[in-house]
Amino acid sequence: AQKVTQAQTEISVVEKEDVTLDCVYETRDTTYYLFWYKQPPSGELVFLIRRNSFDEQNEISGRYSWNFQKSTSSFNFTITASQVVDSAVYFCALSERSYNTDKLIFGTGTRLQVFP
Amino acid sequence: DSGVTQTPKHLITATGQRVTLRCSPRSGDLSVYWYQQSLDQGLQFLIQYYNGEERAKGNILERFSAQQFPDLHSELNLSSLELGDSALYFCASSVGTVYNEQFFGPGTRLTVL
Helix, strand or coil: CCEEECCCCEEEEECCCCEEECCEEECCCCCCEEEEEEECCCCCCEEEEEEECCCCCCEEECCEEEEEEHHHCEEEEEECCCCHHHCEEEEEEEEEEECCEEEEEECCCEEEEEEC | CCCCEEECCEEEECCCCCEEEEEECCCCCCEEEEEEEECCCEEEEEEEEECCEEEEECCCCCCEEEEECCCCCEEEEECCCCHHHCEEEEEEEECCCCCCCCEECCCEEEEEC
8 A cells, every 4th residue: 555654753953953854655656756745833734845756866945855765765855954944744745646546645744843 | 825725714613513614726726635634643635626526535434525616616514523523624726636736725623522
C-alpha cells in the first residue's frame, strides 16, 4: 500500500541552525508526485513544492531545499539558517492515482519549533 | 491567500445534527478535494470532484456526502453528527488531477458537543 513516513514527530532548533525534515515513501506506481506542505499555527496548509518521480534533480528555493532520492524512496526537506517564522508543522505527501482513486496520502507531519 | 474560500470558519453544533460546509475553488480549477484533519487520524482524504462529477472516494463515512455544483463550488454535508466528527475540514482545489498541486482553503473547524 502507498505510505508516507515522517519519523520525526517534533524537532526543536535555535534560530540560524540548519534543519532537515525526513520523508520516506512507499508506492507501487511508476509515475507519482511528491509534495511538501507547511501548516503554520494559523492552521492553513501552504503548498511548498511538487516533484515528479522522473525528476531527481535537487531543488532550491531561497533557504529551502529538497533532496529527492528514488534509490532510498526519500524526499527530504532542508531549511537553511532557520527563522522563527519557519515554526510550523510540515507535511510530506504522495500522489495515488488509478482508475478509481485520485488522492494525496499525507505523512503524520513533523512539528518544527524554531527558538530565537 | 490560496484563492480557495471556505465557509464557515468555525461551526459548533450538537450530536445528531446536520451541517453543511461550503468551498469555492480557485478561479480556473476544476477539481475539489475534501480532507479531514483530526488529532488521532491526521490528514485524511474524504472525496474528490472533478468538473461536477465524483472522481474518487476515500475514507468518507456514509453519514457524509458531498457535491460539486455547475459553478464548481462544492458542499460537504455531515449528518447524524458524533463527537468524533469534531475536526478541521479542508477543501483544496487543483486544475486537474492529483498530479497537480492542490491549494488549500483556510478550513472549517467543526466542534460537536
